[in-house]
Amino acid sequence: MRTTRTQVGIIGAGPAGLLLSHILHLQGIESVVLERHSRDDVEAIIKAGVLEQGTIDLMNEIGAGERMMKEGFRHEGIILRFDGRDERIDFPSLTGGKSVMIYAQHDVIKDLIKVRLDSGGDIRFEAKDVSVYDLDTAQPKIRYRDKSGVVEEITCDFIAGCDGTQGICRPSIPAGALKVHERLYPFGWFGILCKAPPSSDELIYAMHERGFVLVSTRSPDIQRMYFQCSPTEKVENWSDDRIWAEFRARLATQDGWVPQEGPIFSKTVIGMRSLVVEPMRYGRLFLAGDSAHVVPPTGAKGLNLAATDAQILARALTAYFKSNRSDLLYQYSETALRRIWKATRFSWWMTSMLHTFPGTDEFQNRLQLSELNYVTSSRAGAMALAENYVGLPIE
Ligand code: FAS
Ligand code: PHB
Numbered sequence: 364m365r366t367t368r369t370q371v372g373i374i375g376a377g378p379a380g381l382l383l384s385h386i387l388h389l390q391g392i393e394s395v396v397l398e399r400h401s402r403d404d405v406e407a408i409i410k411a412g413v414l415e416q417g418t419i420d421l422m423n424e425i426g427a428g429e430r431m432m433k434e435g436f437r438h439e440g441i442i443l444r445f446d447g448r449d450e451r452i453d454f455p456s457l458t459g460g461k462s463v464m465i466y467a468q469h470d471v472i473k474d475l476i477k478v479r480l481d482s483g484g485d486i487r488f489e490a491k492d493v494s495v496y497d498l499d500t501a502q503p504k505i506r507y508r509d510k511s512g513v514v515e516e517i518t519c520d521f522i523a524g525c526d527g528t529q530g531i532c533r534p535s536i537p538a539g540a541l542k543v544h545e546r547l548y549p550f551g552w553f554g555i556l557c558k559a560p561p562s563s564d565e566l567i568y569a570m571h572e573r574g575f576v577l578v579s580t581r582s583p584d585i586q587r588m589y590f591q592c593s594p595t596e597k598v599e600n601w602s603d604d605r606i607w608a609e610f611r612a613r614l615a616t617q618d619g620w621v622p623q624e625g626p627i628f629s630k631t632v633i634g635m636r637s638l639v640v641e642p643m644r645y646g647r648l649f650l651a652g653d654s655a656h657v658v659p660p661t662g663a664k665g666l667n668l669a670a671t672d673a674q675i676l677a678r679a680l681t682a683y684f685k686s687n688r689s690d691l692l693y694q695y696s697e698t699a700l701r702r703i704w705k706a707t708r709f710s711w712w713m714t715s716m717l718h719t720f721p722g723t724d725e726f727q728n729r730l731q732l733s734e735l736n737y738v739t740s741s742r743a744g745a746m747a748l749a750e751n752y753v754g755l756p757i758e
Contacts, residue, residue, distance in 0.1 A: 418667050
């Protein structure tokens with residue numbers, strides 16, 4: 364067995380792990396990133412699409428934002444569609460000039476991997492059988508098998524568990540040490556990618572009695588759209604024609620609006636849940652991103668929360684290595700969780716306002732419509748939605 368050491372061992376080359384590794388590098392702190400998938404696979408997984416103002420600023424600050432600024436689409440508002448009509452939420456006038464960027468997560472990943480490797484970063488793809496131990500000692504360790512089958516052990520000062528919802532870090536923490544808060548939703552999203560021009564200049568979040576729809580985009584000729592479905596829905600039950608008929612039914616407006624249709628080349632069903640794990644630390648293992656929390660994508664928070672966890676953890680680790688301070692490390696979980704719970708509430712609120720709950724009654728439906736009427740007719744209501752959507756400030 365080969366043995367090496369590093370200051371910070373990072374498990375997972377998603378947004379959390381890659382951002383953490385590069386921010387630490389810029390502070391002169393060494394890390395090793397272990398990723399189970401190949402580089403091609405990691406760069407191909409279709410996930411999120413909306414970057415908050417803070418994530419845009421971070422990508423530019425760390426030198427990874429050039430392509431995003433060229434190819435991303437700045438959006439200054441969203442459309443809420445209900446009762447067959449559109450109401451717009453304007454971001455700059457409600458948030459002191461902030462907006463969001465539509466830029467696919469797999470493009471963020473490509474840009475982060477490139478900037479990391481160009482600066483000599485150590486990312487080990489296709490790392491198998493990753494395990495962590497000695498977490499409650501001063502020398503926590505990672506063990507894994509590299510793609511040629513050689514077993515390696517890395518002794519670290521700290522380990523960052525950035526391995527998402529299916530990772531090994533959170534399960535490596537003794538059960539009694541964590542409290543898990545979870546809420547499952549009685550629906551999922553049926554997501555498509557299609558070859559068509561954009562149906563709208565801005566994202567459309569539509570509430571309809573048949574179920575929620577989100578009209579998003581990826582580029583001038585590739586569109587990303589979702590409709591609410593059963594959490595156990597099967598992709599094979601849905602032909603292109605049936606999908607477009609459903610989108611037309613749920614997106615219908617009084618003025619006869621119809622979506623731009625085209626061949627669908629990707630269909631997936633995404634589950635919906637809220638989950639928060641407390642605390643986000645055990646000994647010298649720190650959790651960041653989806654390994655510690657999951658939000659329904661309605662609020663477009665998942666990727667952005669991973670980015671802010673990485674920033675807060677990098678700040679704490681930098682204080683330890685460069686100023687010999689441990690206070691920010693002790694405060695990491697509490698600091699991150701204050702922001703995570705605000706984003707969890709916002710994602711739950713957007714989901715509850717816009718989706719049709721099975722077995723709901725007319726009273727519930729009228730409550731949701733009144734919520735939509737309130738946020739689109741009151742400046743205070745619209746401001747509350749806008750400031751959460753563009754991203755709350757980091758403490
Ligand atoms: P990630 O899951 O992105 O990354 C974790 C990494 O760790 C992965 O590369 C994984 O391969 C690796 N890993 C896991 N176990 C490992 C092991 N044992 N050894 C080594 N590596 C390991 N969010 C939104 O805001 N909007 C959306 O529309 C949206 N859509 C989504 C669709 C899907 C299908 C999924 C799964 C998620 C979606 N999300 C969305 C949420 C998503 O964007 C996450 O919030 C974001 O990827 C979180 O980033 P990370 O915490 O880095 O975790
Ligand atoms: C996306 O483009 O994938 C997207 C956009 C906004 C959301 C969720 C997903 O709230």
